[in-house]
Amino acid sequence: MARVVVDVMPKPEILDPQGQAVANALPRLGFDGITAVRQGKHFELEVADDVDDATLAKIAETFLANPVIEDWIVRRVEA
Amino acid sequence: MRVGVITFPGTLDDVDAQRAVKYADGEAVPLWHGDHDLKGVDAVVVPGGFSYGDYLRCGAIARFAPVMQEVIEAANKGMPVLGICNGFQILAEAHLLPGALVRNHKLHFVCRDQWLSVENNTTAWTSRYDLEAEILVPLKSGEGGYQADEDTLKELEDNNRVVFRYVGENPNGSRNNIAGITNAKGNVVGLMPHPEHAIDALTGPTDDGLGMFLSLLDTVVKA
Numbered sequence: 001m002a003r004v005v006v007d008v009m010p011k012p013e014i015l016d017p018q019g020q021a022v023a024n025a026l027p028r029l030g031f032d033g034i035t036a037v038r039q040g041k042h043f044e045l046e047v048a049d050d051v052d053d054a055t056l057a058k059i060a061e062t063f064l065a066n067p068v069i070e071d072w073i074v075r076r077v078e079a
Numbered sequence: 080m081r082v083g084v085i086t087f088p089g090t091l092d093d094v095d096a097q098r099a100v101k102y103a104d105g106e107a108v109p110l111w112h113g114d115h116d117l118k119g120v121d122a123v124v125v126p127g128g129f130s131y132g133d134y135l136r137c138g139a140i141a142r143f144a145p146v147m148q149e150v151i152e153a154a155n156k157g158m159p160v161l162g163i164c165n166g167f168q169i170l171a172e173a174h175l176l177p178g179a180l181v182r183n184h185k186l187h188f189v190c191r192d193q194w195l196s197v198e199n200n201t202t203a204w205t206s207r208y209d210l211e212a213e214i215l216v217p218l219k220s221g222e223g224g225y226q227a228d229e230d231t232l233k234e235l236e237d238n239n240r241v242v243f244r245y246v247g248e249n250p251n252g253s254r255n256n257i258a259g260i261t262n263a264k265g266n267v268v269g270l271m272p273h274p275e276h277a278i279d280a281l282t283g284p285t286d287d288g289l290g291m292f293l294s295l296l297d298t299v300v301k302a
Contacts, residue, residue: 010181014226015252017186063143066136066172068179069226 004047004056005075008065009040040070080105080299082292083120085150085166087112087141091128092163092275099275100124103292112144121299122159122203123150125166127219127273137180137222138168147173159203159298160267161291164220167259167269176260176269177235178227183220184252192284193218193272194246195258199239202265203298207290213246214287216277218258223271225253225260235260243270 010016016038023037043064047056056074065072082100084107086093097107108120112130117123130141141147147169154160154175162170170176183189194215197208208214227235232254235241243259251271259270274288 013228014181015184015224017182017184017252021186063139064135066139066179068171068177068228069181 006043087130127164138172142172162269188221223251
């Protein structure tokens with residue numbers, strides 16, 4: 001078994017109102033110096049050893065992310 | 080006219096969609112998300128709600144439901160399909176319509192009666208309307224912001240594929256004030272506002288939405 005991380009982020013040109021709301025809250029909470037926040041999704045998959053990279057990319061592209069509005073990255077990490 | 084109305088776990092507006100079909104003298108045929116056939120219907124409505132709890136993304140899981148594989152195949156062969164609200168999101172996730180629906184730009188769930196302009200009255204679902212007619216129907220969604228890349232927007236605008244546009248202030252940050260679009264053939268239409276809630280002045284703001292279901296009647300009779 002391996003752990004695979006898939007990070008999904010809104011594309012840069014897509015408005016991210018949630019990230020903006022977080023960014024706007026930070027100064028109110030006394031945290032200065034944060035100029036921008038973008039909010040995405042982080043998936044952790046426990047993956048059998050025979051699942052290849054092409055399959056993982058297909059999972060990310062067709063299901064975990066919507067490529068119309070989101071970018072995705074697949075990483076294998078040490079469990 | 081037999082019109083299938085799909086129910087997914089979490090669908091809310093299937094009953095009103097069925098009622099709208101009946102108001103247009105159609106027979107509403109309930110379809111379940113796990114069904115593998117469309118029971119011989121002439122058209123399908125994918126209604127609003129929160130299919131599968133909106134988990135992952137709105138419509139992302141519903142798109143893979145068994146009944147949707149049948150809908151996708153039938154739509155590609157020309158069957159009229161209407162996606163309302165969550166149904167629009169599902170059709171976008173299923174790539175029957177381009178673009179995507181994202182969180183409203185001001186983050187608030189918007190629930191109000193909304194004026195729309197009819198921009199295309201040649202689709203299977205809008206032939207009863209006058210071009211540029213303004214209709215008033217409920218809008219109730221948190222993720223109704225229509226987004227697409229510039230090429231897709233140009234394709235939609237150049238080919239008259241914007242079906243409805245919001246009139247007045249943009250309620251959700253949709254690009255080009257887009258409230259609803261169609262596919263290239265005009266048989267698949269998706270919109271965020273709810274025509275099925277505006278079919279009788281007794282229970283809705285107007286009966287302006289009934290025109291979509293009467294348009295379908297004309298389409299099916301002609302076919």
